Amino acid sequence: MNVSQSFKLAIKSLQTSKMRAFLTMLGIIIGVGAVIVIISLGNGLTGMVEQQVEKVGVTQIYAYTWGQGDGTTSNVTPEEMYAFTDSHPDVFEGITPWVSGGQGVRYGNEEHKKTGIYGVSEDMYRPRTGTTLDGARLEKGRYLQYVDILTRSDVCVVGAYVEQVILGGDAVGKSLSIGGVPYTVVGVLAQNSEELREGSGDDQVFIPYPNAMRLSGSSVVQLYQMTATSRDTVTEAQALLLDFLQTFYHDENGEYFFDWYYVQSMLDQVNQINAMMGIAMAVLVAIAAISLLVGGIGIMNIMLVSVTERTREIGIRKSLGAKRRDIRRQFIIEAGTTSAIGGIIGILFGCLMAMGIGTLFGGMLVQSLGASGITFSATPTLGAIGISFGVSVGIGILFGYLPANKAAKLNPIDALRYD
Amino acid sequence: MVLEQLIQLRDVYKIYQMGEEAVHALDGVSFSISQGEFVAIVGSSGSGKSTAMNIIGCLDVPTSGTYHLGGTDVSTMDDDQQAEIRNKMLGFIFQQYNLIPKLTVQENVELPLLYGGISAEERHKRAVQSLERVGLADKRRNLPSQLSGGQQQRVSIARALAGEPSVILADEPTGALDSRTGREVLSFLQKLNAEGDTVVLITHDNSIAVKAKRIIRLQDGKIVYDGDARAPEAVVQPLESGEEAEA
Numbered sequence: 258m259n260v261s262q263s264f265k266l267a268i269k270s271l272q273t274s275k276m277r278a279f280l281t282m283l284g285i286i287i288g289v290g291a292v293i294v295i296i297s298l299g300n301g302l303t304g305m306v307e308q309q310v311e312k313v314g315v316t317q318i319y320a321y322t323w324g325q326g327d328g329t330t331s332n333v334t335p336e337e338m339y340a341f342t343d344s345h346p347d348v349f350e351g352i353t354p355w356v357s358g359g360q361g362v363r364y365g366n367e368e369h370k371k372t373g374i375y376g377v378s379e380d381m382y383r384p385r386t387g388t389t390l391d392g393a394r395l396e397k398g399r400y401l402q403y404v405d406i407l408t409r410s411d412v413c414v415v416g417a418y419v420e421q422v423i424l425g426g427d428a429v430g431k432s433l434s435i436g437g438v439p440y441t442v443v444g445v446l447a448q449n450s451e452e453l454r455e456g457s458g459d460d461q462v463f464i465p466y467p468n469a470m471r472l473s474g475s476s477v478v479q480l481y482q483m484t485a486t487s488r489d490t491v492t493e494a495q496a497l498l499l500d501f502l503q504t505f506y507h508d509e510n511g512e513y514f515f516d517w518y519y520v521q522s523m524l525d526q527v528n529q530i531n532a533m534m535g536i537a538m539a540v541l542v543a544i545a546a547i548s549l550l551v552g553g554i555g556i557m558n559i560m561l562v563s564v565t566e567r568t569r570e571i572g573i574r575k576s577l578g579a580k581r582r583d584i585r586r587q588f589i590i591e592a593g594t595t596s597a598i599g600g601i602i603g604i605l606f607g608c609l610m611a612m613g614i615g616t617l618f619g620g621m622l623v624q625s626l627g628a629s630g631i632t633f634s635a636t637p638t639l640g641a642i643g644i645s646f647g648v649s650v651g652i653g654i655l656f657g658y659l660p661a662n663k664a665a666k667l668n669p670i671d672a673l674r675y676d
Numbered sequence: 677m678v679l680e681q682l683i684q685l686r687d688v689y690k691i692y693q694m695g696e697e698a699v700h701a702l703d704g705v706s707f708s709i710s711q712g713e714f715v716a717i718v719g720s721s722g723s724g725k726s727t728a729m730n731i732i733g734c735l736d737v738p739t740s741g742t743y744h745l746g747g748t749d750v751s752t753m754d755d756d757q758q759a760e761i762r763n764k765m766l767g768f769i770f771q772q773y774n775l776i777p778k779l780t781v782q783e784n785v786e787l788p789l790l791y792g793g794i795s796a797e798e799r800h801k802r803a804v805q806s807l808e809r810v811g812l813a814d815k816r817r818n819l820p821s822q823l824s825g826g827q828q829q830r831v832s833i834a835r836a837l838a839g840e841p842s843v844i845l846a847d848e849p850t851g852a853l854d855s856r857t858g859r860e861v862l863s864f865l866q867k868l869n870a871e872g873d874t875v876v877l878i879t880h881d882n883s884i885a886v887k888a889k890r891i892i893r894l895q896d897g898k899i900v901y902d903g904d905a906r907a908p909e910a911v912v913q914p915l916e917s918g919e920e921a922e923a
Contacts, residue, residue, distance in 0.1 A: 572774075573775075578764070581755060
């Protein structure tokens, strides 16, 4: 009795009671389907985060330099930070101070309270790529230049919302009032999100950082934005930066002040998000796996019933020379086939569900993030499909073993006499 | 090679423990059956004939004593070894036909060959041959439920023949059939015997037993008659001990 024979027999046996076969499979279908949906959505989310990060740039590093917080004691100066990054050109591509200048601009008689004011240096812009460190492309005019910073010129670069909505288009050369001082627009950044909205990433104005410090009344720069030369150098750059800041923030007694500064990279955040999503997915998959377990028990239950119902058949087969292993194999293959078919249906069902949910919620999610050029696609990996299928077959065989063994051990005389 | 003594039981006991009481289903039974014989094992219910059939059919092992089938001692074999012997040497015909309802006639006939590890082509050939012998080759694609009782019993005979067994073991083969079909089945068994097959028939019915050449009558687990089926005493029901014979 070979495997293909047992397999044919198993299919035949399933065909004789389709409803029962389907109900038996249902647990496996739901379990595998749920696992596929969860993994697909997780992949979709991970993919989305990756895209977002690619867009903003995974090479970004932020250094928070609070010092003692009162702005009096010795704090690292922009010049010192520049000197530090300049000494490591192989890992640092650029650095800019980042000073918040509060919110609100005035154009003509109209007040726009949600417009963000940020003070940066000319290094925020990378002429090589034509984009800022945030990944925004310069569309018109020029970016802030070294001389603007040096002379604290009242010039600014504005986002797309500011140009089109506040200034009514053709912004270069127009004048905005920030904190009562007129600033001339010298450049415009490309639109960042799908639609222009107040307070969004397009509703921003960039001015020389000393001007922003004056606006906010602070005497020190507390945030620097840096770029590593590539994704691979981020970790090294971060380590060098930490070293530098640790050396800087200590007193003569050799006391270090680790809470006076903080370094964070985009890569850290991505890794954190991925790790969190990984845990969430693992928990969800574990919950879905319970359904697989229940499905397996369902199969075992039905197989036990089937063995009892077919006691006579087992007796006949044994009388004709079936050995224990023949009978055992027949029932194990039957259980395995049941769960394998359930697994395949579950995979198809899960893929369809994932596509449906992905289209419904993915669109909403992308929209709520307001980022352009980002897509959400909930697709399962081939590995996930393969493993789900393997697990469902494995469950069938595992839970089919007990009933199959019971069948194999039946005494032929008793089995033949059974009605 | 023609084996003189195909079946040889020597001092076979089968004892069932029913609580405190030990029931002797077979109580020291010895007999031999040679190749080409047609033997009926007769007895009323409780005589031990079913137990004898189980032991001859390698479905059970004796409590003590030996059973040689084709020269091999099969009385101490385990489950799987017995299965192998059943597959190679025995062909069963049951009262209830015992066909598997969801398999076609041909698939049913092929079953013993399947468990014997015969190739698909050879299985097919032998199943068709076997069905031709019982005159049902045209019904091979039918399900058993589409056949009459007599036809089903012939399918089960074809199944028994397909494995080319040394012994055909028929357990009340006419019990579920009307008398005319029953006679057909019996004459078929006689025909098989005439062609050289060894047939062992188990029955409670004297009128069926006399179709065999030799009768072994069991009562209370003991042999009370073993001899020619045509002898007058072969069909006489022996009296219980202590009773007086009237004639």
